[in-house]
Amino acid sequence: MDGPEPEVPGLQNRLQASQSKPRRMKTKTMKNIFKFISGALFVALVAIGACNSNTTPGQIQIGMLAPLTGNGASFGISQRDGVQLALDEINAKGGINGLKLELIVEDTKTEPPTAVTATNKLISQNKVPVIIGSAASLDVPAYMDLLEKAHVPQILPVAVLPKITEGDAKWTFRSAMNDKIAATKMAEFVVNELQAKKVAILLEDSAFGSTGMVFGERLEQLGVKPLTVEKFKRGDLDMSAQLIKIKNLGATHIQFWGYYADYAQIARQMKDLGVHAQLMGNQAPVTEKTIELGGEAVEGVIDICLFVPTSEDPKIKSFTDNFRAKYNRLPDTWAAQSYDGMYILAEALRQGGTDPQKIRDALAATKDFNGITGTITFNSKGDAEFRGTSVVVVRQGRFVPYKN
Amino acid sequence: MLTQQMLSGLASGFIYALLALGFAAVYRSMRVINFAQGDLFMTGAFVGLFLAKNLQLPFLAVLLLTGLILLAFGMVFERFVLAPASSHTPEVHAMIRTVGLSVVLQGVAIITWGTEEYRFPQLLSSASVSLYSISIPVNLLFVAGTSVILLGSLVIFLRHTQLGLSMRAASQNRLGAEVVGINVSLARSFAFGLSASLAGIAGVLIAPLWYVHYSMGVMMGLKGFTAAVLGSLGSFPGAVIGGLTLGVIENLTAGYVSSVWKDAAVFAILIAVLTLRPQGILGLRYKERV
Numbered sequence: 001m002d003g004p005e006p007e008v009p010g011l012q013n014r015l016q017a018s019q020s021k022p023r024r025m026k027t028k029t030m031k032n033i034f035k036f037i038s039g040a041l042f043v044a045l046v047a048i049g050a051c052n053s054n055t056t057p058g059q060i061q062i063g064m065l066a067p068l069t070g071n072g073a074s075f076g077i078s079q080r081d082g083v084q085l086a087l088d089e090i091n092a093k094g095g096i097n098g099l100k101l102e103l104i105v106e107d108t109k110t111e112p113p114t115a116v117t118a119t120n121k122l123i124s125q126n127k128v129p130v131i132i133g134s135a136a137s138l139d140v141p142a143y144m145d146l147l148e149k150a151h152v153p154q155i156l157p158v159a160v161l162p163k164i165t166e167g168d169a170k171w172t173f174r175s176a177m178n179d180k181i182a183a184t185k186m187a188e189f190v191v192n193e194l195q196a197k198k199v200a201i202l203l204e205d206s207a208f209g210s211t212g213m214v215f216g217e218r219l220e221q222l223g224v225k226p227l228t229v230e231k232f233k234r235g236d237l238d239m240s241a242q243l244i245k246i247k248n249l250g251a252t253h254i255q256f257w258g259y260y261a262d263y264a265q266i267a268r269q270m271k272d273l274g275v276h277a278q279l280m281g282n283q284a285p286v287t288e289k290t291i292e293l294g295g296e297a298v299e300g301v302i303d304i305c306l307f308v309p310t311s312e313d314p315k316i317k318s319f320t321d322n323f324r325a326k327y328n329r330l331p332d333t334w335a336a337q338s339y340d341g342m343y344i345l346a347e348a349l350r351q352g353g354t355d356p357q358k359i360r361d362a363l364a365a366t367k368d369f370n371g372i373t374g375t376i377t378f379n380s381k382g383d384a385e386f387r388g389t390s391v392v393v394v395r396q397g398r399f400v401p402y403k404n
Numbered sequence: 405m406l407t408q409q410m411l412s413g414l415a416s417g418f419i420y421a422l423l424a425l426g427f428a429a430v431y432r433s434m435r436v437i438n439f440a441q442g443d444l445f446m447t448g449a450f451v452g453l454f455l456a457k458n459l460q461l462p463f464l465a466v467l468l469l470t471g472l473i474l475l476a477f478g479m480v481f482e483r484f485v486l487a488p489a490s491s492h493t494p495e496v497h498a499m500i501r502t503v504g505l506s507v508v509l510q511g512v513a514i515i516t517w518g519t520e521e522y523r524f525p526q527l528l529s530s531a532s533v534s535l536y537s538i539s540i541p542v543n544l545l546f547v548a549g550t551s552v553i554l555l556g557s558l559v560i561f562l563r564h565t566q567l568g569l570s571m572r573a574a575s576q577n578r579l580g581a582e583v584v585g586i587n588v589s590l591a592r593s594f595a596f597g598l599s600a601s602l603a604g605i606a607g608v609l610i611a612p613l614w615y616v617h618y619s620m621g622v623m624m625g626l627k628g629f630t631a632a633v634l635g636s637l638g639s640f641p642g643a644v645i646g647g648l649t650l651g652v653i654e655n656l657t658a659g660y661v662s663s664v665w666k667d668a669a670v671f672a673i674l675i676a677v678l679t680l681r682p683q684g685i686l687g688l689r690y691k692e693r694v
Contacts, residue, residue, distance in 0.1 A: 070519040071617075110519070205664060230663045237614050237624075240412035241658030241666065248405045261521045261615060268613075272541035273412070274532045293523050293615050 060099045060354055062087075062345070063106065063122035065134040065143070070110030071261070072136035074289040075334050079135040079158050080105060081327055082338030086346070089322075096349045108134050112142035119143040123150045129356045130154070130349070132341060133172070135334060137161035137208060140172075147171045153360035157341025158334050160283055162211055165383040173363045173382045175341045175373075177306050177389065179211040182283050183257070185389050186304045187218035190253060190280065193391075198227055200251035200277070202242060202266065204258030205231040212257025212282070227251050232266075234259055239266050240273060247275045254278070260285040263301075264294030271297045278302065286333050291397050301394050306373040307336035308390045308401045316372050332399070333373070333390075340371035408538050409659040410652050415544040415613075417651020418551040422606035423628025424635060424643035425558070426599035431638045433575040433595035436486070436498045440505040441603050442625015447509050448474055448604025449524070449611040449620060450517060456525050463612075467550075470608045471601045478600030481505065482593040506625075513618040524611035543613050550609055554602070555644060562640075571595055603628075623667070630674040636684030645685060 064083060067076035084103065091100050104126050106118035115134055122128050123146065131147065134140055135158035144164065147154055153171045156164065160179040164172065190196045199219060203212035209231070216226045227249045230242040243266070246254060254270075254277045256263055263285040270279060281303040290298055309320045309330045319339060323331040331339075344366055352358030369376040374387030391402040423441055430438040438444075448470050455466045485505070489497035532539035562568040573581040574591040582588050607621070614620065627650060635646025650670060657669040677684065 071521065073518075073520055232663060233667065235617070235619065235623075237610065237620075238412070238416045238654070240415070241409060241655040242663045244405060244408050244412060244655075245659050245663075261617075265614065272532060272543055272613075274534075274539040289521070293521060295523070295526060 058099055059102050060096060060349060061102050061104055061126060061128050063104050063126060063128035063131040065106050065108050065115055065118055065122070065131060065139065067110040067134055067136040067139065068105070068107040070108075070136075071259075072108075072110035072139075074260075074287045075135035075158055076107075076110070078287075078332050078334035079132075079338045081323070082157070082331065082335035083132055083342045085319075085323055085326055085335075086339045086342035088326075090342070090346050096346060097353065101346070101349075104128060108136060108139045110136045110139070112139050115139035116143045116146065119146050123147075123152055128152070129354045130345065130359050132157065132338075132345065133159060135159060135338075137164070140164050144169055144172055151360075152356050153363055155341050155345050155363060157338040161208060163207065165381045169382060171360055173366070173378055175344055175371075175376055175378075175384050176337055177283065177386075178383050179283065180214050181386050182304050182389065183211050183214035184218045185386075186255065186280065186282070186391075187215045187222060189304070189391050190255065191219065191222040191224055194253065194278070196253040196278075197224060198249075198251050199224060199253045199255060200227045200246040200249060201229045201255050201257070202239075202246070203229065203231055203256070204234055204262065206234060206258075208284075209258045212255065215255055215257065226255075232258070232262060234262060236262065236265075239269050243269055243273055243275050246277070247273065251277050253280060256281045256285075258282070258284065260287055260290045261293055264290050264298055267294045267297040267301060283333075286392060286399055288332065291394065298394050299397070302402060303392050303399070304389055305333035305392055305399075306387075306389060307331075307333040308392055308399065309336070310400055313372075319372050330398075337373050340369075340373050340376065343371060344369050344376060405659070409655045411538065411540060412544070413652035413655030414648060415541070415547055415651065416654065417648040418547050419606050419610050419624070419647075420627050420631040420650050421644045421647025422551060422554065422602050422609070423624060424631035424647045425555075425640060426602040427629055427632035428635075428638050428640055428643040429595050429599045429602070431632070433571060433592050434486070434498065435495050436502065437629070437637075438596070438599055439499065439502040439625070440509060441599065441628055442621035442623075443506045443509040443513075444474060444478070444600045444603035444621070445607040445624055445628075446513060446616075446618065446621030448607030449616045450513055450607075451604065452608035452611055453522055453524055453616050467605060467608050471605045474604030475597040475601040478597035479593040481600075482596035483589075486596065487589060487592065510618055510621075517616075517618060519618055521615040521617045524614075524616055526612055547609055547613070554605065558640070567591070567594060627670060630670055633674060634677055634684060639684070642684055649685070 066079045067073060068080065087101050087103055090096065095101055104122065106122060108115035108118055122131060131152060131154040133154040133156040137159045140156065140159045140161065141163060148169060148171050151171065156172065156174040156176055158176050159174065160176050162178055162180045165174055165178065190199060201212055201216050203209040216229060219226055228246065230246065232239055232242060256266060256279060263281050267279055279301045281301060283305050286303050286305040319336065320331060323335060347369065348359050348362035351362040364378060367377045376387060377385045379385055392399040393402040423445060426441050427438060430436055451473055452466050452470045455461045455469055485501055486498045489501060532541045562572060570586040571591045571594060573586055574588045578588055631646035631650045632643050634650060635642025653673065654666055654670060658666040
């Protein structure tokens with residue numbers, strides 16, 4: 001028989017089905033193989049990356065956490081720029097022990113959870129031997145335990161929260177001014193220089209604002225009892241109730257403790273309500289953002305900080321000129337403190353190389369470091385000893401040294 | 405000091421009132437609580453900031469344009485997102501969609517503007533008018549004046565225009581309104597648009613006295629809602645009375661009790677009203693529709 005094979009209904013379909021099955025299986029296996037290869041490649045890449053970061057020849061990598069966005073951005077940007085200026089100068093002079101410094105910057109977005117993620121990345125992925133810590137005070141308590149566990153030291157050139165150095169952290173060093181010192185010194189200034197007798201306190205209802213109570217305690221020790229302690233929530237629209245109360249108590253001076261946006265808001269509402277008392281603040285409002293938000297209402301307000309760019313000291317002048325040449329603006333106290341922080345760290349790297357333990361020990365031994373924000377010595381808590389402060393006042397939209 | 409405190413409280417009171425009116429407009433016409441009210445307020449402030457800063461428009465134009473932009477946005481949102489919520493519990497579905505809108509609006513604001521504070525161009529100089537040893541800030545007078553004009557136009561709109569009347573008819577009896585040929589779905593869209601518009605205008609009004617920030621609407625939305633409930637949810641006069649009362653209570657608490665209790669007092673009142681007098685100060689009662 002050589003006729004065409006009889007057609008069996010459905011056979012073709014069944015045949016096709018049986019053929020397509022292994023084909024489908026094949027694609028599945030292929031997919032799995034691809035998955036495996038890409039997975040392996042990823043692991044290899046991470047491994048290579050991890051090996052690379054610590055052994056890049058001729059380089060020391062420094063991790064930096066900075067609030068570059070979010071409501072701490074004005075501090076974070078100053079921190080980044082101040083550190084970068086110092087780092088460029090150090091590299092231009094040949095680096096540290098022949099090794100160039102490289103900065104790995106991570107944005108904390110002024111959010112403690114993001115700061116934690118960024119810290120984990122710097123520790124486990126980049127394997128940096130040292131970190132320059134976040135300018136946002138509330139970021140720091142969130143991540144500092146990770147550094148204690150990983151034995152990676154950090155230097156904090158900007159964060160002021162007292163709590164940071166109140167525990168028994170061994171790997172954190174703060175070259176910024178502890179806010180408690182600022183509160184004490186401000187109280188002494190208010191009583192001794194301004195001769196104020198009727199002082200009201202207005203502070204943020206938070207861990208950050210509560211340092212303002214230290215101001216009140218010191219004030220009482222000096223014989224001036226605060227008329228009242230009023231509180232507000234960060235971001236409140238209306239402070240009129242507190243301000244009217246303060247006005248009626250006859251206060252001539254109002255000491256604020258909180259964040260720059262509320263400071264500017266209070267200054268504006270004081271104008272609106274005709275409250276003519278002298279407004280004074282903590283360290284946080286010493287930023288351009290205060291002047292941007294407050295406008296003419298913040299003219300004449302008094303604050304405390306470590307650095308004023310108008311000094312005639314040649315070292316400070318050269319820093320100010322270089323900063324202006326590079327960024328086309330005047331440096332603020334946070335940029336200057338960060339610049340100093342980078343130089344303190346450079347000194348520690350010179351002695352400790354890339355060994356975190358040795359860097360930590362060298363940082364802890366920092367004594368009489370002569371910076372542009374004063375002479376810095378770390379105490380046993382890792383806090384910078386008191387080194388003098390500047391009281392500043394806003395004149396024509398700029399922070400300038402207060403003179404009687 | 406008492407008069408001064410009460411007067412200052414009225415300033416924020418008017419803003420709460422505008423937000424409460426938005427809650428009332430939406431609740432009346434669709435029995436939905438618009439959880440995005442606070443973030444529409446924030447969006448209004450940012451839209452206004454863009455118009456005033458980038459396009460350099462005068463303040464009155466900014467106010468009107470922002471109102472129109474949010475009106476259009478609100479209507480489109482109602483038409484394409486809320487109206488299709490057709491299940492056996494459309495109100496609950498719609499309400500959850502407004503929660504979604506709130507989250508989206510904040511996300512968009514963060515992506516476009518970041519989380520920084522912005523200064524809104526100053527409108528009037530900081531000054532105050534003195535009257536019998538009470539100083540009344542010019543800014544307060546402006547907020548109050550504009551709010552009163554807005555309230556007046558709202559009343560005229562609801563009582564004397566075709567659209568306003570159809571909105572009221574649709575909220576009172578949906579089926580009946582449809583039978584007599586009223587475009588109910590348009591009326592509902594318009595009600596939501598109106599609520600968005602009121603929130604947006606409130607945002608622009610307060611922006612020059614504050615700063616513009618992505619989370620500025622969170623607390624304001626809650627307070628506007630409290631004001632609406634305090635007055636009587638769904639009543640326009642109730643919303644105004646609730647808003648003003650709230651503003652004054654806030655200032656009296658902060659001035660005479662303690663500034664720490666300012667916000668707590670507001671929400672304590674919300675809880676008290678909800679348990680003791682759920683129909684609010686004016687006591688409007690709505691018959692449940694079957």
